[in-house]
Amino acid sequence: MPEGPEIRRAADRLEAAVLNKPLTDVWFAFPELATFAPQLPGECITRLETRGKALLTHFSNGLVMYSHNQLYGVWKVLNSGDAPDSKRSLRVRLATADQAILLYSASDIEMFTEETYQTHPFLQRIGPDVLDMTLTPQQVKERLLAAKFRRRQFCGLLLDQAFLAGLGNYLRVEILWEAQLTGQQRAVDLNDEQLDRLAQACLAIPRLSWQTRGQGDDNVHHGAIFRFKVFHREGQPCERCGHLIVRTMLSSRPFFWCPGCQG
Numbered sequence: 225m226p227e228g229p230e231i232r233r234a235a236d237r238l239e240a241a242v243l244n245k246p247l248t249d250v251w252f253a254f255p256e257l258a259t260f261a262p263q264l265p266g267e268c269i270t271r272l273e274t275r276g277k278a279l280l281t282h283f284s285n286g287l288v289m290y291s292h293n294q295l296y297g298v299w300k301v302l303n304s305g306d307a308p309d310s311k312r313s314l315r316v317r318l319a320t321a322d323q324a325i326l327l328y329s330a331s332d333i334e335m336f337t338e339e340t341y342q343t344h345p346f347l348q349r350i351g352p353d354v355l356d357m358t359l360t361p362q363q364v365k366e367r368l369l370a371a372k373f374r375r376r377q378f379c380g381l382l383l384d385q386a387f388l389a390g391l392g393n394y395l396r397v398e399i400l401w402e403a404q405l406t407g408q409q410r411a412v413d414l415n416d417e418q419l420d421r422l423a424q425a426c427l428a429i430p431r432l433s434w435q436t437r438g439q440g441d442d443n444v445h446h447g448a449i450f451r452f453k454v455f456h457r458e459g460q461p462c463e464r465c466g467h468l469i470v471r472t473m474l475s476s477r478p479f480f481w482c483p484g485c486q487g
Contacts, residue, residue: 228390229434276389297330379407379474
């Protein structure tokens with residue numbers, strides 16, 4: 225399953241193709257969306273916003289399209305004149321003079337306005353997005369200590385989009401390794417230094433993944449790049465302490481950790 229960084233990188237690719245270019249052709253598969261199609265040619269996509277695993281397409285006339293890929297949805301970028309080579313069901317096509325973006329297989333798609341899109345039940349349910357650059361470690365720390373989160377084990381909490389949107393299993397594993405904590409620990413049991421370390425990791429790890437995952441050292445001229453320290457590395461030595469990494473199951477998902485330096 226893609227997590228927040230993968231959704232944001234997909235949005236970045238879509239923006240690079242069509243942002244601020246007049247739309248020349250718009251098509252929707254669902255009848256309830258098709259009524260909006262005549263309103264969009266000549267308008268531009270001004271912003272692609274990610275909230276967890278949801279994508280919000282903002283148009284220059286004030287419309288906002290909510291879409292969630294769920295398990296099978298995928299966006300593709302094509303040259304406008306090219307015919308798509310896919311057996312998937314096309315749901316949305318937004319074309320400019322030179323490039324088009326196409327959404328396949330997704331079923332959770334709705335149209336709102338700038339004034340109403342925040343009322344979508346998914347957006348009301350999720351917490352702040354880890355890739356929202358206005359979100360600070362201090363705010364994450366405050367959420368960790370909030371009454372509804374402070375007594376929950378991290379193995380479940382870091383998968384709960386109501387806590388922080390955009391986290392998933394590989395990020396949960398890597399955040400807890402970075403913070404030197406176990407999945408069974410809770411915020412209420414931590415000291416101030418541990419809370420600070422966890423709050424910082426909750427933002428630093430997904431942001432590094434978004435900015436650099438898939439890049440080799442030769443492609444990054446400064447700073448760190450994201451790479452798995454424990455995820456899917458069971459039986460290999462921990463680079464921090466040398467103990468062998470262990471795989472187990474927590475909250476019904478594979479969990480990887482180092483018994484030597486976590487907890």
